[in-house]
Amino acid sequence: MLSEAQQQKISLLSDTVLYPEAVAFIRKLVDEQDCSPLPTTQVKGLQSIAESYQFNELHRYIVHQFERNWPDSKSSIKTLYIELDRLFTTMKNKRLRDEFHLMGEERGSREARAMEDALMAALAREFIQHMVAENGLLELEEKQRRAREQRERTANRGGNRQ
Amino acid sequence: MNQGMQIIREVSATAETDAFYGKAEQFGRHAAHVLRGSRSQLTGLENIAESTLKTTDILDYIKKQTARYQSWQRGFPQATNPNMGFGEGLKQYFEKDLRATRDAMCNGRLKIGDKTDKDKLLRRRVYLLLMRQFIRQMVIEYEYSVSQARGSR
Numbered sequence: 403m404l405s406e407a408q409q410q411k412i413s414l415l416s417d418t419v420l421y422p423e424a425v426a427f428i429r430k431l432v433d434e435q436d437c438s439p440l441p442t443t444q445v446k447g448l449q450s451i452a453e454s455y456q457f458n459e460l461h462r463y464i465v466h467q468f469e470r471n472w473p474d475s476k477s478s479i480k481t482l483y484i485e486l487d488r489l490f491t492t493m494k495n496k497r498l499r500d501e502f503h504l505m506g507e508e509r510g511s512r513e514a515r516a517m518e519d520a521l522m523a524a525l526a527r528e529f530i531q532h533m534v535a536e537n538g539l540l541e542l543e544e545k546q547r548r549a550r551e552q553r554e555r556t557a558n559r560g561g562n563r564q
Numbered sequence: 565m566n567q568g569m570q571i572i573r574e575v576s577a578t579a580e581t582d583a584f585y586g587k588a589e590q591f592g593r594h595a596a597h598v599l600r601g602s603r604s605q606l607t608g609l610e611n612i613a614e615s616t617l618k619t620t621d622i623l624d625y626i627k628k629q630t631a632r633y634q635s636w637q638r639g640f641p642q643a644t645n646p647n648m649g650f651g652e653g654l655k656q657y658f659e660k661d662l663r664a665t666r667d668a669m670c671n672g673r674l675k676i677g678d679k680t681d682k683d684k685l686l687r688r689r690v691y692l693l694l695m696r697q698f699i700r701q702m703v704i705e706y707e708y709s710v711s712q713a714r715g716s717r
Contacts, residue, residue, distance in 0.1 A: 413618055414681060417688055421620040535624035538631030 404520055408504060412521070415502060416528035424532035431485060432540050437478035439540040444479060452530040457522035461490065489529075494522050567674075571690055574669055579697040584665070588698050591654055592705020594640040596713065598650050599706070602635065606703050613699045619658075619691050622699075626655045658695060666691045 404412070431437040440448070444467075451463045468483035499505050504521050508514040565573075578584055599605050612625045630636040630651025637649040645653075670676040670687050677683040 410685075411681065414684055414688065417618050417620050418684055421623070531624060532620060535627040535631075539627050542631045542637070 404524060408521065409524070411502070411504060412524050412528065415525070416532075419502075420525065420529045421532045424529050425536045427485070427489065428482075428533050428536050428540065431478070431482055435478075435481065437481050439537045439544060440479065440482055440534075445534050445537060448530060449534055452523075452527045455523075457494075457519045457526060460523065460526055461487070464490070490522065490526060493525060494518065498522065498525075567686070571674060571686070571693065574674055575690065575693040575697060578665060578669060578694065579701065584698070585701060587657065587661070588701035589705045590643065591650070591657070591698075592702040593709050594643060594650050594653065595702065595706040596709035597640050597642075598635045598638040600635075600710070600713075603710075605629065605633070605635070606706060610699055610703060613692075613696045617688075617692070619688060619695060622695055623655060623658060626651050626658070630655070658698075662694050662698065663691065666694055 428439070432439055448463075451460050455463075464483050464487050468480050468487060470480070472480045498518065498521060499507065502525075505514070505517060595606060608629070609622070609625060613622050616622065626636075630649065636651035639645075639647045639649055643653070648656075666687065669690060670678070674686075674690065676686045676690070678687060
C-alpha cells in the first residue's frame, strides 16, 4: 500500500518526467527505428495488464511478448517490448531510488520487494497510459500519410494519362 | 494574501486577457464547427479537467479523442491555420502556449521556482487551473456558437 506522499510524488513524476519520456520513447521507436505504432489488440492487452495486475505480472507479460516468435511483418512489436523491458528494468533497479527517491536503500527483504513492486506498478501504469495516448496519434499520422500517398499516386496516374 | 489565493487571482487575471480569452473563443467556435451537436465530447473533456490533479490526464484525453474521432481531426476555415485539426490544435496550445503562460506567471508575479517538489506541485496547480479556465471559456463559446447556428436556421 502506497503512502499519500508516495502517491503524490508518483502523480507529479507522471506529469513532469513520465509523460515526456513516454512520448519520446514511442516517437523514437517509430521515427528512428522504423517501428510501426503498436496495434490496437496489443494496446488493449498491455493496458489491461498494467491496470489490473502487479508489476511482476506486467513484467512477465512483457517478457512473454518479446520472447514470442513474431513474423517479420510484426517484428516491431517485439522491438517495442524489448525496449519497454529495458526501460522498466532501469527504472526499477536504479531510478526508483537514485532519481525518484521513492525508496530508501533497503533491498532484498520481503517488505522491500513488495514496496518496489507496488511503486513500479504505479509508475508503469502512468507510463503506459501516456505511451498509449501518443501511440494513438502515431497511428493516425500513419493512416493520414498512407491516404496522402494514395491520393498523390492517383493524381499522378491521372496526370500521366493526359 | 496566501499563495493559494494569489494563484487564483493571477489565473483569473490571465483568463481575462485578450490573448487567452480570444484563443478560447477561437477554439470554442472551432469546436462548434466540427463537433456540432456532440456536446458529450466536450462534457468528457470538462469532466476530466475538473476531476483530475494531473495535467497529462487532460492531454492524454485530447490525444485519445483525436485518434478516435474524425470530428476532432477536422480543421476550421476561420482559424489561423485552417488545416490544423481541433484536437491537435488544442493539444499544441496547451503544450506550448499555455505552458509558456504558466512559466511567465510563475517566474514573474507568483515567484514560484522549478527545483523542489513543492515548487513543481505549485507550478502544476497553476497549469491545471489555466487549463480548466480555458476549457470553461471554450465550452461557453461553443454553446453560444451552436445556439447562434440553430437560431439562424
